[in-house]
Amino acid sequence: MGVEGLGVLPAARASVTYRPLQPADRDRLMLFHDSLSAESVYRRFHHLLPHLTRTAADAFTATGAGGRHAWGGFVPGADGTGQALVAVARGEPGGAGVEVAVVVADAWQGRGVARRLLGLLAAELCREGRQRVYLDVQVDNDRMLALVPLQARRCTLPPEEGLLRIYVDPDAWRRLLTGGAGP
Numbered sequence: 118m119g120v121e122g123l124g125v126l127p128a129a130r131a132s133v134t135y136r137p138l139q140p141a142d143r144d145r146l147m148l149f150h151d152s153l154s155a156e157s158v159y160r161r162f163h164h165l166l167p168h169l170t171r172t173a174a175d176a177f178t179a180t181g182a183g184g185r186h187a188w189g190g191f192v193p194g195a196d197g198t199g200q201a202l203v204a205v206a207r208g209e210p211g212g213a214g215v216e217v218a219v220v221v222a223d224a225w226q227g228r229g230v231a232r233r234l235l236g237l238l239a240a241e242l243c244r245e246g247r248q249r250v251y252l253d254v255q256v257d258n259d260r261m262l263a264l265v266p267l268q269a270r271r272c273t274l275p276p277e278e279g280l281l282r283i284y285v286d287p288d289a290w291r292r293l294l295t296g297g298a299g300p
């Protein structure tokens with residue numbers, strides 16, 4: 118398959134480092150996307166998307182522009198040089214507020230990576246004073262729903278086409294995700 122992220126076996130949670138994505142991460146992001154299972158892509162985007170175009174990857178990595186945020190989880194590359202991307206959490210401003218979404222490489226799921234990334238993203242949204250923050254989550258996505266505790270939810274819209282729109286209180290969410298750790 119020749120996908121960089123696939124050659125990296127999950128080791129300890131501590132081996133993942135976290136930082137905002139930068140334009141130079143575009144190719145890493147495209148490789149990461151190609152490495153995801155069809156189910157993970159569908160859960161993240163709610164439709165099939167086998168590849169990210171360069172244009173889309175450029176937009177995803179242009180953080181800061183237009184109030185966009187994207188944090189990545191990185192591990193050393195398969196050949197021991199460079200970095201491979203194993204997770205991305207995004208905050209995309211739009212008419213309904215800031216939409217948050219996250220996806221973790223299949224082999225790295227269940228290790229606390231999404232919790233950490235979302236905690237970092239929520240802290241950033243708090244610093245900016247964002248009040249309208251939401252996620253669109255498939256009604257049967259128990260793993261994602263577990264990361265949006267009831268105490269962090271402001272309101273949940275009735276499902277439309279299998280998607281729940283959940284508005285969160287960014288500060289309460291940040292505290293719940295991080296166990297109360299500082300911003």
Ligand SMILES: CC(C)(COP(=O)(O)OP(=O)(O)OC[C@H]1O[C@@H](n2cnc3c(N)ncnc32)[C@H](O)[C@@H]1OP(=O)(O)O)[C@@H](O)C(=O)NCCC(=O)NCCS
Pocket residue numbers: 156157158160161217218219220221222225226227228229230231232233252253254258259260261263264
């Ligand atoms: C949802 C997703 C982002 C979670 O990432 P992750 O790194 O595996 O999540 P974490 O390990 O940080 O935490 C998962 C939480 O879900 C819980 N969980 C794990 N498997 C679960 C399951 N089958 N049912 C219910 N809860 C589950 C864990 O207990 C954990 O909670 P805890 O931290 O209190 O123990 C990941 O599964 C993924 O990328 N899925 C595909 C894309 C997607 O669904 N994106 C959401 C779009 S908004």
